[in-house]
Amino acid sequence: MSRDDWTFCPWDGSQSLSRQDWPALDAGKLTLDAPDVHLQVFRESRLAARASLWTGFQADGPATGMIGHYAAESLEAGRALLQAACRRLRDAGCARVIGPIDGSTWKPYRLVSDAGSEAPFLLEPINPHAWNQHFLESGFGVLASYHSALSVNPAPDPKMPAVRARLSASGVSTRAADPARLDAELAAIHELALDSFSRNLLYSPLSRGDFLALYRPLLSRLPAGFTRIAEHQGQAVGFAFAAPDLLRPQNDTLIVKTVGVRRGRLYAGLGRLLAEELHELARRARLPRVIHALMHDDNVSAKTSAHTSTVIRRYALYSRLLPE
Structure with missing residues (x-):
């Protein structure tokens, strides 16, 4: 599918932000999270993908942009959106991009990369497994891995x-x-x-x-x-x-x-x-069941939990370098 099959536009306050099968996003949350731009992809007037972009994050290493509020109905729509987002972030001076992350780690971030057999629990991200492939096939690699673990009695x-x-x-x-x-x-x-x-x-x-x-x-x-x-x-x-x-x-x-x-x-x-x-x-x-949620694979609490619990879910955060 060619780039011409998609319509790209920033959110102007009138278009829909969400769909029933996507994580909820409304104007209030968009205002609170304060992205630099919210980008949408349409095909035949249907919202096919969405994401918010943040620029200017400076940690150790290159200037970093962030992609969050991510959702896409297909691999093709997701790749089109992520490619457009990377171009915008590169043009804004970013040399690296990380996602999905809603502007900071205080907000929702990561994708479920291995759902396991346990039902989703309160306070964790929920997403189609295919969204991981959207990032991987758009030039991203895993930046960090996380997991949740269950202890019974x-x-x-x-x-x-x-x-x-x-x-x-x-x-x-x-x-x-x-x-x-x-x-x-x-x-x-x-x-x-x-x-x-x-x-x-x-x-x-x-x-x-x-x-x-x-x-x-x-x-x-x-x-x-x-x-x-x-x-x-x-x-x-x-x-x-x-x-x-x-x-x-x-x-x-x-x-x-x-x-x-x-x-x-x-x-x-x-x-x-x-x-x-x-x-x-x-x-x-x-x-009787205690879940230690969303631990970085390398942190101290994860190593302590490993002695008495079983991993039930895995998550990933992705990144890629942008061409000059």
Whole structure:
């Protein structure tokens, strides 16, 4: 199919952004995520593919553009869109492009690359497997790999009493977040997250206002106790949050979504302790299944989880260099 078979146009506020078979995207989300342009591909007046583009991300290495809000009905439409997106990003001065990522790693990113046999769970990306091929056949390669892992009836970790005693002796304590002080709790978590995630791949800072707007709706709906905070000398030094899997009708699964700990030898083991507290909450709530979600294959929590869990899903993030 030739390039002339497609109609390319930036979104002007009038065209549809989504289709029933695609991840939802509306004008509000588009405004919040603030791409430089939202590009659409039509064939015979039918929306065939869409993506948003961001420029100007600067990390170690070349100037980088990002492709997010991605959806396409076919390989041909996806390739046409990705080729057009790469041309626009190259013309904007980018030497590398990464996708799919909705502007930053604080927002949705990655594609499910191996769905396994488990049904999709709350808070993970959902996409047709073919979208991976769209990127691969458009000159992209895998930049980073991730996975989610399932533990069934995880036993208490026998090392954690000693870890808790050591941390307690140093003045570190843990508690449930106070829902009556949600904004204050989130502000403390935000400051800590900026520190604990600063070495992550593609890290970029997020303002406190944007952080609250992103996480307040989610955390306000979680049952009491499923957001944990660790403190030392009056400052937050660790956090973890989890959510029951509301997509699973059996109501038997807890999803451990995010764990962050301040760097430093004093806090060694704190992330595992917070995860263990979430496991204990799952046992009390009679949730026998615990999913540790969306872990980078090489991070510490993934290596710890591997001893007691089974990988149920894999994800990929793609990149390619752009010609000069």
